Amino acid sequence: DTAVSQTPKYLVTQMGNDKSIKCEQNLGHDTMYWYKQDSKKFLKIMFSYNNKELIINETVPNRFSPKSPDKAHLNLHINSLELGDSAVYFCASSLSGPGRSQPQHFGDGTRLSIL
C-alpha cells in the first residue's frame, strides 16, 4: 500500500497549457507539502497545508495554486506553464507541522517537462 501517492509520474506538455498534479496520503497525517526539485537538485518547499489550511506559501508565481479538498489530498494546479516550470515536483506529508519532530514521507515525484 503506497503511503504518499502522486499522479501522474510523468507529465509532458506544451508551454502555455494548464495542468494539475494530484497527491493523496493514506497515513492519517495532518500536514501535506509540495516541493520543487530545481535544476541544481535542491529541494525547495512551495506550499504546506495543515488540516486543509494553507500554512506555508513560499515565493511562488501566482500561476501555481494548491488545493486541499480534505486533509488526505493536496493537489497542485499550474496555469500557463512556462519552460522554467520543468522540474520534479514532490508531494510529502507528516503527522505534525513543518519542521516539527515528525519526519516527512515523500511521494515518488512527478517529472514535469515543458516543450
Place this chain on the structure above:
Amino acid sequence: ILNVEQSPQSLHVQEGDSTNFTCSFPSSNFYALHWYRWETAKSPEALFVMTLNGDEKKKGRISATLNTKEGYSYLYIKGSQPEDSATYLCASGSSASKIIFGSGTRLSIRP
C-alpha cells in the same frame, strides 16, 4: 547562519571505510533537525529526527548527533557499503513552522 548548509557537497569513499558529513543550521528558533536519505530516481526517506541538544540517534551502521547551541549535526556511516550510495539531506525546522532543506551531500561508495 541563515540557511542550512551541508558539507562536503560530494564524497567518494572506499567500501568498508567509515565516513561522516556535516549539516549547519540556524541555532535561533530551532525546533527539529531532520536527516533524509535520497537514492537516485527515488524519493527522500527519513533517517532521523532530533530535537534536543546532545541527541544521538542510531540506525544500523548510520548514526547522527545534534548540537543545537552551535547549530550543527553530524551524520556518521560506519563500514560503508555500496548500498549507502545516496544523497543525504538535512532539514532544519524552526518554531515559526518553517522547514529548510540543505543541498545535500552526495555519497558514492567505491567497491
